[in-house]
Amino acid sequence: MPTQVVAILFFYQNGNMEKDGLLEKYISQSGIWDEMRGETGVRNQYQRVCDQICTLDTASLVQKETQAGELFMNQGITFTVYSDNAGIERIFPFDIIPRIITAAEWEHIESGIKQRLKALNLFLKDIYSEQQILKDKIIPTELIASCPQYTREVFGIKVPHDIYVHISGIDLIRGDDGKFYILEDNLRTPSGVSYMLENREVTKRIFPDMLANNNVRMVSNYPLILHNILNALSPRQVSNPCVVLLTPGIFNSAYYEHTFLARQMGIPLVEGRDLMVDNHKVYMKTTQGLEQVDVIYRRIDDEFIDPLTFNPSSILGVPGLMSAYRKGNVALINAVGNGVADDKAVYAYVPAMIKYYLNEEPILPNVPTYQMMDTDARQYVFENIRGMVLKRTNQSGGYGMLMGHKANEEDLVKARKEVEADPRNFIAQPIIQLSTVPCFIDGQFRPRHVDLRPFALCGPDGIQIVPGGLTRVALREGSLVVNSSQGGGSKDTWVSDL
């Protein structure tokens, strides 16, 4: 902490008159969209936040940052670093300055995500039954056939209300043109929603009146909406169905989130060993004996969910669960087999799906994607590799990526070999300079790249998206990788009606 108190970070009076301070030093990089600073100065939606922060000196901002860290630590919102035996607990870095989205931007995002989810649901239903989209040659059959996430075991299984993607965390990024693009669809077990909610609670503590001053829309009803959807999916028509949240256990990095959601919804948090299947029905083992389970919000990946059907060495799952699922005696949320729709190679066809199933133009565009199976595309990509990011189709979390502008010759040669050996497993996308937001780092405001993950819930009554989401920040200077496993942090995300 600097001993010398640097006066005033932001200073505004009656309009845009800037006094000296850290904001002067906050330089948004040219050619990159900055969420706070436009060409002519601070954007309207950030004005009031700036005004308020200008009244604080560096010391108070540092103090607020420390306070936020302590709030996360004391609540146990931590993850464990196992690099040494001590099992040190760390918090996910939280930046105190919110990311603000205007009502108009949100409307656009919301309609785009709803459209996309509608198409993806129809695609999943189709691909696990009639496969019309393959017969009509919209998507090449070999792409699906070669997709490791295509789950033959669920072919023909009917799911309640034809909903496959109940919970999604679609990642959006904003390019230098200020437009939002879809980066990836997380349709399996997306995490981060507890951070969306907890970040908001922390903002309430450190900047108590800022939220009200800015007319920020509420996010806290997310668990209630989710609970209603889970209840509505019960296969048994009973007034109080047994809904549980299935967690891999306390060592999972998202365990905090599992407990958070279970607590907020008031449903039991179970582990695989708490459940058993008898006569194609799922039961949980209680002190009163066995109790039938109707709905499982599972946070275990497909691969580990049932050792009898998938990975036989899994001890996280429940043997026989798939048989109960196939019989329709239990609802699994999200549906099994969704991975095929968020394969990075299938991703490129989502705009085509939207046209095919809905006869609409995509509201939110994809990032241009080159299939490495296509020889021309491959050649083009390697000619322009410095402006490209190469991704493995079956990996996520910021792993299995090669950023062209940072890679050395050796890596490039190696990558090229790997691509040529197995082109199906790779795609390439032009590097998009993600938009930046000021972050409070080492006592100063610096621009850092962000993405946006709104959480959409899909139930029998349609799709609902709580206004906000998780903004992830790449805290390393110049880094475009926002994943928490790669040095990312997060911000409170506001949809503000100003």
Place this chain on the structure above:
Amino acid sequence: MLSRIADSLYWMNRYMERTEGILRILRTHYVLSLDKGQYGVNSWKPVVKLFSTQTDPEAADFEYNSIHTINHILLNADNNNSIKVILGRARENARGAQDIITKEVWEQINHLFHTINNPVLIQRFSGNDTLAALDQLLDRALLFSGVTDSTMPRNMGWNFMNLGKFIERCMITVELSDMNFEEGDYNLSVNRDILFWRSLLFSLSGYELHLKTYRSSNYTNSVANQVIFNKQFTHSLVYCADRIRYYLYKIIEDNRPEGADHLLKHFGRLHSYIAFADMETVKQEGLKPFFARIRQDLLQLNKNLGQQFFSYS
């Protein structure tokens, strides 16, 4: 309630009760070790023997070295019963049941866990801050009890938590009393000074109660009476046994499990063994076998509970 959760809550509270117990014992022993006198300097050996997985020959090293012993009992990760280890386990159990305990309870355990793992703590113990640091930890442990009491709903989880708490407390009273009476060969007719019994009474937070309740100068007898039969004393065997019975019946009432008869009959024998005895019968039987039988029955009770309610894996 899930069997796994019941198990976690039961053990969470056993570990938390043990933490509180050990901290109080450490504090008492440390304070008394500062007095140089007949009943002052106490060897740490019996304490280490009781609350550490350290084997006996090594325990000799601990004889009169307070800071070394406190560090060992509090912070030594190789000692399976150190506060650091058992708090880690308590927290792990709390984590597994995080949706059942209240947020406040979770935060207390989590905070205590982070306090014990804070490197600053070691420095405080090696400096002149030992007593303040022990007090801080003990306060935290007591805060856990208070927060639990005022926030937890009175449901099945609560019953299992308290079952764990009072079984553990009963165990601590048995072990600690046994340790202290052993020094006088369990002979109730040999009177020892109240200054000798301070250690036991402070460790069970019963010193003031003793002064207020007992007028006799036969301290050995009245201390035995207090730790076994005093119903007002929250650490006495009879108080703990009453509480165990209360929560056990609650649990069985709500669960109606098959095979509960066996569990109830076994516990009934233990309960009446304490409740329907008096100093005369204890004297006749001998204090040593009396404690030994209670210890044995408590272990069996723990086992029976596991079979009845916690078998899930």
